[in-house]
Structure formats: structure tokens, C-alpha cells
């Protein structure tokens with residue numbers, strides 16, 4: 369018989385689960401060794417097919433339900449998001465046995481006061497990623513083509529952008545020998561919904 373004895377107490381109630389999700393995501397921004405620091409981000413290509421890639425989580429605003437990462441405006445993902453802002457993020461925390469699947473739509477930020485501030489504080493090596501002359505995703509004849517072009521003639525800021533995912537649903541899954549638990553959270557114009565889900 370399965371018991372609830374082994375569940376962390378915050379996983380007994382939907383409200384405390386929701387809080388634990390935002391706490392863990394906020395920590396994932398600052399803890400470079402946490403698996404949540406590098407989630408998988410999903411967008412939709414023009415033909416409707418899914419596209420996935422790893423990104424570095426740079427921001428979490430629980431009040432705004434917003435997650436942020438940086439990217440190059442020349443990248444495929446940026447182009448995809450301009451055509452279709454629907455997107456998702458996936459997190460897996462192996463030690464905690466948690467999976468988070470978040471969905472929402474993106475807000476694209478470029479050439480704002482905030483991007484300027486972040487750019488000025490960024491390491492030169494990180495800025496170099498945006499200085500490459502050849503747009504990310506371009507087919508090139510040599511594996512070193514991108515590296516050779518690193519000393520590009522523009523400072524990279526032109527292509528530095530932020531992507532903000534405004535979260536509208538979260539699917540939370542906790543794996544436990546005592547019985548898995550799963551929960552659903554959604555935010556609509558009429559308010560918030562939350563429910564347990566069969567795992």
C-alpha cells in the first residue's frame with residue numbers, strides 16, 4: 369500500500385507546490401550547477417513542426433510569471449518566435465525527481481535600456497558570441513568558420529536580445545516510490561486554475 373509518508377510536506381498542497389516551483393526556478397537562475405540553469409526551450413517552425421534547444425536561464429520573475437534567456441536575433445529561434453510566439457520550457461531536476469513543463473508565449477526584447485545595461489556588464493567572451501559575422505545557423509564550409517570570424521567589425525550589441533516566456537500553464541511532476549504526483553497550473557484572463565492530475 370502506498371503511503372504519503374515520504375512526500376516533502378510542500379508537495380501535499382497545490383498552493384505550496386506552486387510556490388516551490390517559482391522558488392526552484394529563481395534559484396536556477398543564480399545556481400550555475402543546478403540542472404534548471406540550462407532548460408530546454410521549444411518553439412514552432414513556420415511549418416508547425418517543433419524545435420528544441422538548450423538555453424541558459426537568465427531571469428525568473430514569479431510575479432509576472434516570466435522566464436528569460438538571451439539569444440542572437442539572427443538565430444532561427446528568434447525568427448520562429450517572431451512568426452509564432454507560442455513556446456515552452458522543460459526542466460528536469462534529477463536529484464529532486466521533478467519535471468516542470470511550462471507553456472506560454474514570448475515577448476521579444478531588443479535595443480532597450482535594460483539590454484544596454486546587461487550588455488555593458490557582460491564578459492567580452494560572452495559578447496563575442498554576438499560578434500560573429502556569420503549568422504548562427506548558416507551552413508559554412510569549414511568547422512572553424514565561425515571562430516575565425518569572431519573578431520567581427522560590429523560590437524555584437526546589434527544582435528543581442530532577450531526572450532521572455534510569459535507562462536500560462538505549468539505541468540508539474542514529482543516521481544516518488546510511494547506514488548508519483550502530478551499537478552496542473554494555468555492562468556487565464558478569468559483567473560488561475562489548479563488541479564491534481566493523474567500522473
Ligand SMILES: Cc1cc2nc3c(=O)[nH]c(=O)nc-3n(C[C@H](O)[C@H](O)[C@H](O)COP(=O)(O)O)c2cc1C
Pocket residue numbers: 406419420421422423424425437438439440443444445446504505
Ligand atoms: C549548455 C548550453 C547552453 C546554451 N545557451 C544558449 C542560450 O542561452 N541562448 C541561445 O541562443 N543558445 C544557447 N545555446 C545554443 C542553443 O542550444 C542552440 O544550439 C542555438 O541557440 C541555435 O538554436 P536555433 O537554431 O534553434 O536558434 C546553448 C547550448 C548549450 C549546450
